[in-house]
Amino acid sequence: xxxxxxxxxxxxxxxxxxxxxxxxxxxxxxxxxxxxxxxxxxxxxxxxxxxxxxxxxxxxxxxxxxxxxxxxxxxxxxxxxxxxxxxxxxxxxxxxxxxxxxxxxxxxxxxxxxxxxxxxxxxxxxxxxxxxxxxxxxxxxxxxxxxxxxxxxxxxxxxxxxxxxxxxxxxxxxxxxxxxxxxxxxxxxxxxxxxxxxxxxxxxxxxxxxxxxxxxxxxxxxxxxxxxxxxxxxxxxxxxxxxxxxxxxxxxxxxxxxxxxxxxxxxxxxxxxxxxxxxxxxxxxxxxxxxxxxxx
Ligand code: ADP
Ligand code: MG
Numbered sequence: 001x002x003x004x005x006x007x008x009x010x011x012x013x014x015x016x017x018x019x020x021x022x023x024x025x026x027x028x029x030x031x032x033x034x035x036x037x038x039x040x041x042x043x044x045x046x047x048x049x050x051x052x053x054x055x056x057x058x059x060x061x062x063x064x065x066x067x068x069x070x071x072x073x074x075x076x077x078x079x080x081x082x083x084x085x086x087x088x089x090x091x092x093x094x095x096x097x098x099x100x101x102x103x104x105x106x107x108x109x110x111x112x113x114x115x116x117x118x119x120x121x122x123x124x125x126x127x128x129x130x131x132x133x134x135x136x137x138x139x140x141x142x143x144x145x146x147x148x149x150x151x152x153x154x155x156x157x158x159x160x161x162x163x164x165x166x167x168x169x170x171x172x173x174x175x176x177x178x179x180x181x182x183x184x185x186x187x188x189x190x191x192x193x194x195x196x197x198x199x200x201x202x203x204x205x206x207x208x209x210x211x212x213x214x215x216x217x218x219x220x221x222x223x224x225x226x227x228x229x230x231x232x233x234x235x236x237x238x239x240x241x242x243x244x245x246x247x248x249x250x251x252x253x254x255x256x257x258x259x260x261x262x263x264x265x266x267x268x269x270x271x272x273x274x275x276x277x278x279x280x281x282x283x284x285x286x287x288x289x290x291x292x293x294x295x296x
Contacts, residue, residue, distance in 0.1 A: 045072035045073075045106070045107065045122070045201045045202065045232060046069065046070070046071070046072060046106070046107060047068075047069070047070040047093065047104070047105070047106050047111075047123075047202065047232070048068075048069050048070075048103070048104070048105050048106075049066055049067060049068040049069070049070075049089075049092070049093070049102070049103075049104050050067055050102050050103050050104075050105075051065050051066070051067055051101065051102035051103075052065070052066045052067075052092060052099040052101070052102035052103070052104060053065055053066075053099060053100045053101045053102055054085075054088060054092060054097065054099050054100050055100055056088075061100070061255060062085045062088050062255050063085050063088055063089060063092070063099075063255045064254075064255040064256050065102070065256065066085075066089065066102075066252075066255075066256070066257050067257065068250060068257060068260065070093075070202070070232060070234060071232075071247075072201070072232055073230075073231075073232055074232060074233075074247040074248065075232075075233045075235065075245075075246045075247045075248075076233070076234045076235070076246060076247065076248050076249075076250060077235050077236075077237040077242050077243040077245075077246035077248070077249045077250070078090075078234065078235070078236050078237065078249075078250045078251075078252060079236075079237050079240070079243050079249060079250070079251055079252070079273070079276075080251060080252035080253055081253070083254075084252040084253055084254060084255065085252050085254075085255045086206070086236045086252055087206055087236065089252065090125055090204050090206045090234070090236055091125070092104050092111075093111065093123065093125075093202075093204055093234060094111070094123055094124070094125035094204055095111040095112040095114060095119055095123065096112075096125065097112070098110075098112045106122050106123060106202075107122075111123065120144070120145075120198045120200060121198075121199070121200060121201065122200055122201055122202060123200055123201070123202040123203075123204065124195055124198050124200040124202070124203055124204070125204045125206065126191075126195060126203060126204065126205050126206065127206045131191070132176055132177055132182055132187050132190060133177065134175070134176070134177035135175065135176070135177070136172060136173050136174060136175055136176070137153075137165065137168065137171070137172045137173075137174055137176055137190070138150070138153060138172040138173065140176060140190060140194075141153045141156065141157075141172075141190070141193055141194060141197060142197075143194060144193075144194035144195070144197040144198040145197040145198060145199075148197055150172055152197065153172055153193075153197070154172075155196075156193040156194075156196040156197050157189070157190075157193050159193070159196050159226055159227075160189045160192050160193055160196065160223040160226065160227070161189070161222070161223060162186065162189040162190070162193065164186055168180060176190075188223075189223060192223055192224065192227050195227050196226075196227060200231070201231060201232055202231060202232040202233070202234065203227070203228060203231050203232070203233050203234070204233075204234045204235075204236075205233065205234070205235045205236060206236045240276065240277060240280050240281075243263060243273075244263050244277075246263070247262065248260065248261060248262055249261065249262070249263055249266055249273060251266070251271075251272055251273050253272065258271070258272060259271050259272060259273050263277075
């Protein structure tokens with residue numbers, strides 16, 4: 001089993017890496033909730049994390065008995081201090097790691113057992129890293145959907161407002177990275193176009209702190225909103241506004257899920273989330289609600 005599994009893992013890693021992008025996830029707030037995707041099957045989409053323990057390389061457990069059901073179509077924000085295990089959980093949810101004990105399933109199947117095609121349909125992890133290969137725009141995009149037609153590729157770029165493709169000397173045949181280099185915003189749009197092409201039911205956004213200028217940030221937030229529409233979204237949130245706007249919030253602390261509920265429920269509960277919210281909201285009640293505690 002080791003051979004084929006390894007190959008699958010490498011393939012998936014490559015795909016997931018290629019699909020990686022940035023995320024200023026406060027863009028979540030702009031996503032309309034209507035228009036459920038017709039392809040989404042509620043039973044098939046249900047993600048269940050059951051008593052998951054996970055350790056890197058035989059080290060201590062960095063996830064220590066996490067239970068979580070993600071409902072199809074919901075927007076779940078995951079918050080927690082650095083090192084709490086948020087990115088590890090994201091990797092497990094995306095099938096990039098297997099739990100030491102317990103299970104992570106989608107529609108009842110362990111997510112790490114899904115075929116690459118099935119995985120790509122089900123769940124894609126988006127991180128802050130861009131992966132633009134020294135290759136044509138076409139091949140850069142086809143990583144996410146090998147049989148995509150040029151029409152589909154143009155459609156995905158258009159969905160993100162990436163009009164620059166029309167200005168490239170050879171369109172989709174233009175080699176990027178060598179002949180033409182893509183700036184950060186364009187690289188992000190390319191990454192997000194891959195997500196549109198992969199068209200997964202569930203999108204996991206791991207926090208990104210890409211420091212974009214405000215105009216680019218706003219444009220990309222709008223692009224992200226288009227990508228998120230109608231999907232299940234699990235957002236590793238670095239801004240409390242994201243948690244506030246989500247359907248539910250999960251709070252991780254030292255590898256344990258210590259709170260799970262709606263923003264209002266957690267504020268009423270008076271636990272760690274309530275404290276975090278109070279300290280942040282108290283300081284910024286009439287100004288920019290997107291600012292973090294301590295942000296300048
Ligand atoms: P978060 O995303 O909440 O900051 P992580 O999931 O990245 O937390 O990390 C959880 C714990 O696992 C931390 O103690 C971190 O040092 C450790 N860790 C993360 N990645 C690795 C790795 N590749 N190898 C070993 N330990 C890791
Ligand atoms: Mg992290």
